Amino acid sequence: MMIKIRQLIKSYRDRLVINGLDLSVEAGEKIAIIGPSGCGKSTLLRLIMGLHEPDNGVITVAGATVSGISQTDQRLVRRHIGMLFQSAALFDSLSVFDNIAFPLESTDDSDLVIRDRVLELLHLVGMTGYERAYPHELSGGQRKRVGLARALALKPKIMLYDEPTTGLDPVLSTSIEDLMVDLNRQFAVTSIVVTHQVSTIFRTADRIYLMRDGQLLPAVSPSEIDQNEAYRVFVRGGLA
Amino acid sequence: MMRLKSRSVLLGRWVLRFFAQLGDFVLDSLKVLRLSLTTPIRFKHVIEHAYSLGAQSVGITLITAGFVGMAFALQVVREFLKFGAGKMIGGVVGIAIWRELGPLMTGVVVAGRVGAAIAAELATMKVTEQVEALEALGHDPIQYLVVPRLVAVMIMMPLLVGLADCIGFLSGYVIAVGIGRINPFWYFESANTMLTLFDIMGGLLKGSFFGILIVLVSAHLGLRTNSGAKGVGEMTTRSVVISLVLIFVLNYMLSSVMF
Numbered sequence: 001m002m003i004k005i006r007q008l009i010k011s012y013r014d015r016l017v018i019n020g021l022d023l024s025v026e027a028g029e030k031i032a033i034i035g036p037s038g039c040g041k042s043t044l045l046r047l048i049m050g051l052h053e054p055d056n057g058v059i060t061v062a063g064a065t066v067s068g069i070s071q072t073d074q075r076l077v078r079r080h081i082g083m084l085f086q087s088a089a090l091f092d093s094l095s096v097f098d099n100i101a102f103p104l105e106s107t108d109d110s111d112l113v114i115r116d117r118v119l120e121l122l123h124l125v126g127m128t129g130y131e132r133a134y135p136h137e138l139s140g141g142q143r144k145r146v147g148l149a150r151a152l153a154l155k156p157k158i159m160l161y162d163e164p165t166t167g168l169d170p171v172l173s174t175s176i177e178d179l180m181v182d183l184n185r186q187f188a189v190t191s192i193v194v195t196h197q198v199s200t201i202f203r204t205a206d207r208i209y210l211m212r213d214g215q216l217l218p219a220v221s222p223s224e225i226d227q228n229e230a231y232r233v234f235v236r237g238g239l240a
Numbered sequence: 241m242m243r244l245k246s247r248s249v250l251l252g253r254w255v256l257r258f259f260a261q262l263g264d265f266v267l268d269s270l271k272v273l274r275l276s277l278t279t280p281i282r283f284k285h286v287i288e289h290a291y292s293l294g295a296q297s298v299g300i301t302l303i304t305a306g307f308v309g310m311a312f313a314l315q316v317v318r319e320f321l322k323f324g325a326g327k328m329i330g331g332v333v334g335i336a337i338w339r340e341l342g343p344l345m346t347g348v349v350v351a352g353r354v355g356a357a358i359a360a361e362l363a364t365m366k367v368t369e370q371v372e373a374l375e376a377l378g379h380d381p382i383q384y385l386v387v388p389r390l391v392a393v394m395i396m397m398p399l400l401v402g403l404a405d406c407i408g409f410l411s412g413y414v415i416a417v418g419i420g421r422i423n424p425f426w427y428f429e430s431a432n433t434m435l436t437l438f439d440i441m442g443g444l445l446k447g448s449f450f451g452i453l454i455v456l457v458s459a460h461l462g463l464r465t466n467s468g469a470k471g472v473g474e475m476t477t478r479s480v481v482i483s484l485v486l487i488f489v490l491n492y493m494l495s496s497v498m499f
Contacts, residue, residue, distance in 0.1 A: 046372070049376055051372050051375055051376060071380065075378040078376060078377075078378055079378070081376075083373075083376050085369045085372065085373055086369065087368050087369050089368060089369035089370050089372065089373035090370075090373075091365075091370055091373070091374075092364075092365075092368075092370070102377060103377045103378070106377075106378055106379075150377075
């Protein structure tokens with residue numbers, strides 16, 4: 001089991017965001033989590049990444065517990081996980097090259113190896129030639145591509161995508177989805193996509209979960225959405 | 241009765257929130273200081289910040305110190321000449337500048353320029369998820385973002401204060417000699433007699449304390465920003481206001497202990 005979550009609880013001040021959530025994701029599986037804005041989808045990704053501490057419950061990633069461990073152990077667990085943030089979260093003060101090289105600087109690789117890896121990743125996400133550009137010079141879609149390259153730099157086993165296509169026009173959304181499908185196929189990573197873009201759900205996930213009241217409803221496959229009332233209303237009714 | 245009760249509840253909540261925020265600030269500050277002493281310093285980042293936060297503040301610090309020195313000397317010259325105490329002007333200006341005005345003015349300038357820059361930059365990084373990305377990529381944001389700034393400001397503040405002291409004192413000289421017609425020899429001689437090495441070093445030390453305070457306050461508030469562009473603006477303003485107030489309080493405390 002690549003990701004295992006049991007009885008997860010998380011609240012902010014008085015608001016209970018995640019309420020006894022359970023989830024198991026097998027290696028190589030691709031799941032999507034949908035739900036209305038503010039229901040706790042992004043919080044769940046941050047909990048898996050170890051960026052937030054849960055109030056209760058256990059999260060294990062590739063066999064290692066994520067919460068309540070030392071910073072050094074947390075760093076080791078995070079090496080297995082790549083995350084594409086909603087805003088891409090590129091470092092403003094660094095060029096595209098330095099952004100992608102950033103995670104590689106903590107490895108023992110030589111400058112030459114890092115350079116080759118960065119150029120390879122840029123090629124992979126279709127951004128060859130942009131290595132000297134700065135984030136403010138890129139479009140939203142280009143920033144997401146660079147963010148994706150940075151997330152893949154350490155060859156993670158798990159990819160977490162937080163609203164990867166939100167805010168992009170349909171053409172750019174499709175290109176990012178193509179990229180995600182392609183990367184998932186090439187590297188056989190386990191992936192969790194949090195989104196409310198219908199096309200993204202259909203194209204990038206084998207299983208779909210609807211998040212409601214801090215818990216996940218039983219999963220359905222993309223072809224089963226119309227047979228399940230709750231999923232159908234959410235996806236077709238556009239309640240996001 | 242009900243109104244009194246609800247006011248008591250509001251006051252209680254305010255007090256609790258105040259102490260919770262104070263506790264967070266103390267914990268963050270202790271972490272910054274601990275990491276500054278126990279983790280390797282990224283000297284490349286320290287140099288970059290020393291340039292942007294320190295070297296680029298030289299101009300505004302010198303202009304401010306120059307005019308404060310001139311204004312102070314103008315008042316001293318007028319009053320002291322009435323009592324025939326012109327020979328003491330250099331010493332009085334020197335003590336005021338080195339002990340109080342130099343460090344305080346530099347602290348105010350740095351709080352406005354550097355404190356605001358740190359708070360705004362970190363707050364922007366926070367709301368654009370860059371701080372989380374840093375964590376996700378295995379770096380402690382305090383160690384990566386705050387410690388180099390703290391070290392840079394600790395290095396640059398005494399230098400800025402020293403420059404401000406010199407310019408403030410020399411500006412006083414221009415006024416004392418140009419307007420007060422004081423003998424230049426007596427200006428420097430009285431300063432030489434009345435000023436001690438401890439006055440000079442104490443002023444520089446004050447500058448370091450102010451620098452540490454500015455970085456701790458602005459970094460703490462910047463990294464606690466949550467709500468978009470509005471939050472960035474609010475935290476930046478708050479960091480400058482709180483830094484200024486704390487600088488004046490700390491200045492009084494340090495002066496009463498040191499001099």
